Amino acid sequence: MRISELSAASGVPLPTVKYYLREGLLPAGERTARNQAEYGPEHLARLRLIRALVEVGRLSVADVHAVLAASDNPRLPLNDVLGAAHDAVTRRAAPNRGEPAWNDARALVLDMAKQRGWQVHEQHCAALEQAADAVAAVVATDMPELYPLIDVYFEAVEPMARREVEAVLSMGSEDQIVRGVVIGTVLGESLLNALRLLAQQSVSTELLEGGEAGEATGA
Amino acid sequence: MRISELSAASGVPLPTVKYYLREGLLPAGERTARNQAEYGPEHLARLRLIRALVEVGRLSVADVHAVLAASDNPRLPLNDVLGAAHDAVTRRAAPNRGEPAWNDARALVLDMAKQRGWQVHEQHCAALEQAADAVAAVVATDMPELYPLIDVYFEAVEPMARREVEAVLSMGSEDQIVRGVVIGTVLGESLLNALRLLAQQSVSTELLEGGEAGEATGA
DNA sequence: GATAGCGGATAGCTTCACTATCCATTCCCT
DNA sequence: AGGGAATGGATAGTGAAGCTATCCGCTATC
Numbered sequence: 063m064r065i066s067e068l069s070a071a072s073g074v075p076l077p078t079v080k081y082y083l084r085e086g087l088l089p090a091g092e093r094t095a096r097n098q099a100e101y102g103p104e105h106l107a108r109l110r111l112i113r114a115l116v117e118v119g120r121l122s123v124a125d126v127h128a129v130l131a132a133s134d135n136p137r138l139p140l141n142d143v144l145g146a147a148h149d150a151v152t153r154r155a156a157p158n159r160g161e162p163a164w165n166d167a168r169a170l171v172l173d174m175a176k177q178r179g180w181q182v183h184e185q186h187c188a189a190l191e192q193a194a195d196a197v198a199a200v201v202a203t204d205m206p207e208l209y210p211l212i213d214v215y216f217e218a219v220e221p222m223a224r225r226e227v228e229a230v231l232s233m234g235s236e237d238q239i240v241r242g243v244v245i246g247t248v249l250g251e252s253l254l255n256a257l258r259l260l261a262q263q264s265v266s267t268e269l270l271e272g273g274e275a276g277e278a279t280g281a
Numbered sequence: 282m283r284i285s286e287l288s289a290a291s292g293v294p295l296p297t298v299k300y301y302l303r304e305g306l307l308p309a310g311e312r313t314a315r316n317q318a319e320y321g322p323e324h325l326a327r328l329r330l331i332r333a334l335v336e337v338g339r340l341s342v343a344d345v346h347a348v349l350a351a352s353d354n355p356r357l358p359l360n361d362v363l364g365a366a367h368d369a370v371t372r373r374a375a376p377n378r379g380e381p382a383w384n385d386a387r388a389l390v391l392d393m394a395k396q397r398g399w400q401v402h403e404q405h406c407a408a409l410e411q412a413a414d415a416v417a418a419v420v421a422t423d424m425p426e427l428y429p430l431i432d433v434y435f436e437a438v439e440p441m442a443r444r445e446v447e448a449v450l451s452m453g454s455e456d457q458i459v460r461g462v463v464i465g466t467v468l469g470e471s472l473l474n475a476l477r478l479l480a481q482q483s484v485s486t487e488l489l490e491g492g493e494a495g496e497a498t499g500a
Numbered sequence: 501g502a503t504a505g506c507g508g509a510t511a512g513c514t515t516c517a518c519t520a521t522c523c524a525t526t527c528c529c530t
Numbered sequence: 531a532g533g534g535a536a537t538g539g540a541t542a543g544t545g546a547a548g549c550t551a552t553c554c555g556c557t558a559t560c
Contacts, residue, residue: 252414268400
């Protein structure tokens with residue numbers, strides 16, 4: 063497969079394919095001459111993965127690079143690949159990290175996690191810090207009615223994470239597991255959020271229109 | 282409160298405050314002279330809300346504008362505000378919308394939602410389409426082990442959405458409800474994802490290190 | 501009455517993700 | 531064997547986004 067075919071098969075413009083090659087997201091093809099290279103189906107799969115991460119997962123090219131680099135390293139412990147994927151999905155710090163209000167939020171989240179028996183790596187835990195960002199922001203806007211939702215999220219996420227990790231771990235080869243972690247972390251986030259919104263719409267139609275018009279759209 | 286105090290109190294650089302004023306995210310202060318204006322605590326709250334949406338929720342300035350415009354309109358039905366918030370959190374189309382594989386994914390999600398009795402507005406439903414994007418991407422990467430997770434997400438999201446809508450609806454004044462919808466939709470997403478990652482880490486440490494070293498970091 | 505700060509307008513900056521253009525080389529069809 | 535198209539590689543340019551800097555004439559405050 064030559065570069066133009068790779069471009070055609072994936073739907074990615076040829077200059078963009080070249081760009082990904084330059085940036086190291088896509089490994090170079092097998093050289094057959096000074097200015098000729100051969101690309102295989104694994105390049106196509108990789109390209110599709112990149113696009114899914116960028117378009118559906120909204121990762122930056124730099125983050126995709128970091129995730130793929132971690133997942134390409136065959137001697138990296140699985141936990142580090144998970145960490146890289148989490149970092150990519152997470153990396154964006156609110157600027158109030160370290161302020162008292164933020165520290166309180168972090169302590170609150172940490173405490174709730176520990177009460178549930180979660181094992182949290184306390185230092186440099188991107189997920190914990192992002193949770194603190196969100197809680198601190200909710201607190202700053204002064205809406206106590208939303209506080210109970212924190213617990214709702216904790217509750218919802220516990221069985222979910224277990225099923226996710228089990229699903230990924232059941233994938234046989236280390237190689238597949240690593241790919242599963244990346245896909246599952248990034249695309250799972252997008253899917254989960256979409257379904258959450260869908261459910262919200264359903265419930266709010268039910269509660270709001272139910273008493274007014276009663277016209278059920280779906281089901 | 283003058284503009285420099287507003288900047289100092291919020292931690293937002295003064296030129297950025299001016300920028301938000303220009304863009305219409307922040308309403309102008311009350312003019313006291315040709316080149317003097319007075320800002321109140323509602324401006325400070327608004328500024329904090331903007332920053333939370335931008336930094337924690339990762340909304341673009343344009344999306345923040347759209348959400349705030351919808352929530353500022355006092356005669357807009359609540360469902361439309363919810364729609365605007367959902368759109369802002371959602372808007373990013375994968376370029377394969379309409380292809381057969383994507384249509385299949387959409388049909389699958391729609392079917393699962395209907396089987397659960399959800400009321401889905403079928404035409405132009407951003408959440409449904411985003412879910413289809415994610416499912417199509419998972420399918421394209423050929424990882425059937427992840428398919429059962431779709432159902433896991435459906436399951437998790439159902440009680441969650443109910444609690445969220447109820448929490449927001451319990452907020453008394455229409456005004457508060459609208460603010461709650463915006464905050465809850467955007468920051469809730471961020472928090473939910475962070476907690477999901479935290480739980481994943483906990484479970485994977487448990488399953489992976491549990492048999493090897495057994496050194497529980499947290500708890 | 502000096503001077504610091506104001507609002508408003510305009511222009512500039514940086515990053516990101518591409519996109520376009522060259523070039524010498526090579527493929528591949530006739 | 532000859533010639534147009536495509537290739538890998540390098541370099542430069544583009545457009546959007548989100549600020550940031552500078553200037554201006556005016557005003558509040560000391």
